[in-house]
Amino acid sequence: MVGSDCRASPEEFAISRLVLWNIDLTLLDVGRVMRAAYAEAFEKVTGEPLVYLTSTAGRTDSEMFFEFCARNYVDIEPDVDTLSQFLSGLETAFEARVGELAAKGRVMPGAAASLAAVAAMPDTLQTVVSGSPREVATAKLVAFGLDAYVNLGVGGYGSVNYPKSTLIQSIRLHAAERMFADSETVLFTDNVPDVRAALIGGAVPVGVLNGPTTEGQLREAGARLILPDLTDPRAVMSAVHQATTDSTTAR
Structure with missing residues (x-):
């Protein structure tokens, strides 16, 4: 299945493989742009500058916001409302910087060719699981032409306050409902937290040595x-x- 949304109806084909991709540092690197967007959104919501960052590996933006507040000694009570304001502000700040992605970011070597190859595999559905809100995750992929190879309609995104393991479980359930298949699932990622999330969420993790x-x-x-x-x-x-x-790697 190729493209940003489901183009075929569920009755037209069933999948036997579900391939998930982490975006940041697995497929592309737009860390400079994201850090600027985080800082703008955080200061807008809290009134305080974002001085101390936290690790983004395997984290959702929701999780990072609460840790940003703790690490930067913000004198507010982070709750669902402030989180919603932060995510909305993050989307706005990132959208204003979309034009910087090509100059300040990069696609990982071979990412486009590998996505195209997997998209051509029979009985395979390919999508992403990202800690970013859907609009931000989509913009990252579109900037480098990678959105053409994945079905974003069944992806998992940090728009909701769930850990990545729950996002993976949700993707698997959504895909099974739409495609009438209980598919074997694999996650490609560069980081340890994602590997652990995959095991919890019912996916086989494949490590890619693109990051540190x-x-x-x-x-x-x-x-x-x-x-x-x-x-x-x-x-x-x-x-x-x-x-x-392979039964030696299957969950």
Whole structure:
């Protein structure tokens, strides 16, 4: 299934493989733009500058907001309302910087070719699980032309205050409902928290050494398949096949 939304009706085909992709540092890197958007949205909502950041790996923007408040000693009570204001402000701040993505960001080597290869695999649905709100996640992919290869209609996003493991479970349920299939699921990611979230959420994690996390750290967290990068689409397709058929890696 290729494209941003479901183009075929559920009756037209059933999937046997569900492939999920983490976005940041797995497919692309727009960290400079995101940090500026975080700072603008945080100060707008709290009245305080965002001085101390937190790790973004495997985190949703909702989780990070509450930690931003704690680390920056913000004298407000972070609640659902302030979180909603922050996420809305983040979307606005990021949208204002979309034109900077190409200049200040980059797509990871081989990401487009690997997404295209997986999209062409039979009986396979491909989407993303992101800690960012849907509008922000979509804008990141569109900026580098990666949205054409994934079905964003069944993706999982940080627009809701759930951890990534819950987002993965939600994607699997949504896909099963729409495609009438209980699919084997694989998640490609560069970081340890995502590997753990995949195991909790019912997906087989495949590590990609695009970020600072080492192979040993990914394996210790539970990733049994590791790719050095995404520059070999055949290796990516092989990892999908092995992760969804091999009993030694299946959940």
